[in-house]
Amino acid sequence: MNAAQILNALPNLSALVVGDICLDRWCTYDPATAEPSRETGIPRLGVVATEATPGAGGTVANNLAALGVGRVAVLGVTGDDGFAFELRRALEARRIEAGHLIAVPGWQTFTYTKIIHGPSGVEDQPRVDFINTRPLEAEVERRLAGDLRALAGGFDAILVADQAETQAGGVVTPALRDELAELAARSPEKVVWIDSRLRCDLFRHAIVKPNQQEAEAACRRLFGRIDYQALRRRAEAPLLLVTHGGDGVLLVSETGEEWISTRRVEHPVDICGAGDSFSAGAAMAFAATRSPAAAARFGNLVASLTIMKKGTGTASPREVLQAAHAYSGD
Numbered sequence: 001m002n003a004a005q006i007l008n009a010l011p012n013l014s015a016l017v018v019g020d021i022c023l024d025r026w027c028t029y030d031p032a033t034a035e036p037s038r039e040t041g042i043p044r045l046g047v048v049a050t051e052a053t054p055g056a057g058g059t060v061a062n063n064l065a066a067l068g069v070g071r072v073a074v075l076g077v078t079g080d081d082g083f084a085f086e087l088r089r090a091l092e093a094r095r096i097e098a099g100h101l102i103a104v105p106g107w108q109t110f111t112y113t114k115i116i117h118g119p120s121g122v123e124d125q126p127r128v129d130f131i132n133t134r135p136l137e138a139e140v141e142r143r144l145a146g147d148l149r150a151l152a153g154g155f156d157a158i159l160v161a162d163q164a165e166t167q168a169g170g171v172v173t174p175a176l177r178d179e180l181a182e183l184a185a186r187s188p189e190k191v192v193w194i195d196s197r198l199r200c201d202l203f204r205h206a207i208v209k210p211n212q213q214e215a216e217a218a219c220r221r222l223f224g225r226i227d228y229q230a231l232r233r234r235a236e237a238p239l240l241l242v243t244h245g246g247d248g249v250l251l252v253s254e255t256g257e258e259w260i261s262t263r264r265v266e267h268p269v270d271i272c273g274a275g276d277s278f279s280a281g282a283a284m285a286f287a288a289t290r291s292p293a294a295a296a297r298f299g300n301l302v303a304s305l306t307i308m309k310k311g312t313g314t315a316s317p318r319e320v321l322q323a324a325h326a327y328s329g330d
Contacts, residue, residue: 001289003324006298007068007317009288014071016155017061018148018180019172020163021076021101022110023087024055026311029125030118045115045125052086054094055112057161059273059312060195061096063280063302064159066314073097073155075147077140077171083109083130100147104140108132110164121310135168144171145179152183152190157287159279160206162196172196181205188238193283195275201234207286208232209241209279228252239292243278245271249296260293262300263327265307273312278303281315301327 001009033046054062057074064072074096078084080103087109091098108130115125136144152158160180164170184192184205192206200210201218210218219226222234232240232252240252246268248261282299289295305315305323315323 001285001291001294003298003301003320006285006288006294007320010068010284010317011070013069013157013284013287014073014155015061015064015069015157015159015284015287016073016075016151017057017064017159017161018075018176019057019161020110020170021057021061021074021078021087021091021161022055022112022163023058023083023090024053024312025083025086025111025113026051026053026116027113028116028118047115048118052090053312054087054090054096055312056110056163056276057159058087058091058096059276060159060161060280061091062094062312063273063277063306063314064284065094065096066316067280067284067302067320068317069284071097071155073100073151075100075144075151077102077104077107077136077144079103079107079109080105081109083111087111100151102140102143102147104137107136131164131166132170133166133168136171136173141173141175144173145175148176148179148183152187155190157191157193157283158183159193159283160195160203161276162194162199165197172199174202177203191283191287193279193286195279201231204236206235206237207239207241207283208235208237209243209275209282211243211275212245215240215242228257241282241292241296243275245274249300251292251296253292258293260296260300262297263304265304268307270310270313271307274303274307276312277306277315 028049111130113128162172181204242250246264278299281302282295285298286295306313
C-alpha cells in the first residue's frame, strides 16, 4: 500500500493511547515586563500568553487524530487539578476521547511548562515540569490494568507511551506491563506498540520502538554490547524498530534485519515529538498493511513533516500526500 491507500484506511481504524498522558503548556513571556518583585526583589517573567496542548502520549494521540484515524482515545492518570482540566479540554478539542483518564486526588497532572521569549519565539528559560516521584497507589494501578483489559477489544491498535524517566511516578507500572504482555500474547492480530524511554526491554510480546540511543543503552546494560537481535529476543518482540533520526529505521525481526532509509530533512525547525509522530504514523500504517517496511516509511514521512513545525506539530492527510508525491511520486 502506498501513502494514499494507507491514509484512506485510517478512518476505519481505531487507536487507544495508554500511559503517560501529559499536558504541554507553552508560556510566552514579554521581557519588557520583568520588573523585580516588590517583596523579594527577584525579577519576574511576565507571561502574556499561554497555549495548552496534549503532551507525551497526548502528542501521539494528537498525531493520530490529525492523520484522520477514525477513533482515538487515551487511558492514563491525571491529578484532580487545574492542569487536568486543561488537558481534558485540549484533548477533546482535537476529537480525542478523554473520558478514560483516571483522576486521582493528591496526584499531580504530569505537565511540561515551556517558557518562550516573546520577541524571538525561542524557548530560553528553564522548563518547569510538574512530576510525581511516588508510585501509583495499588488501587489505581489495578483500576488502570482493569480498564485496559475492558477497553482493548474495541481498538485496532494500542500505543503505549512510557515517558516518565523516574523509577517511580510513571503510569506504566509493572502491573500494566504484565497486562499489556497478556493482551499482546492473547491477541496477536492487534497492534500493541511500545515506546519507552528507559524500559523497552521490560515489555513482552509487543512491537517495540526505541530510538538508537535508547536501544543502545538497553543493549549495553543487558549484554555489554550492541546486539539488537538479542534485545528483540529479550522482549520476545515480533518486531523491533530502532529509529535513527534522519538516517532511517532498522527493522529487526525473527527473519533478520532490514534498513529503511528516509529522506533527510535539512535544518529541521523542532525535533520535539518526532518519535511520537513516527509512532502514530508507523503503528497505524502497520495496522493497515501488516508490512513493517511500509509502516517505517509512512512513519518517517509523517515525522519529516512534524519536525518542520514549532512545538509538537502534527501532519494532516493533505500534507502527507503532498510530501509523498514530492519525495517519490507516490
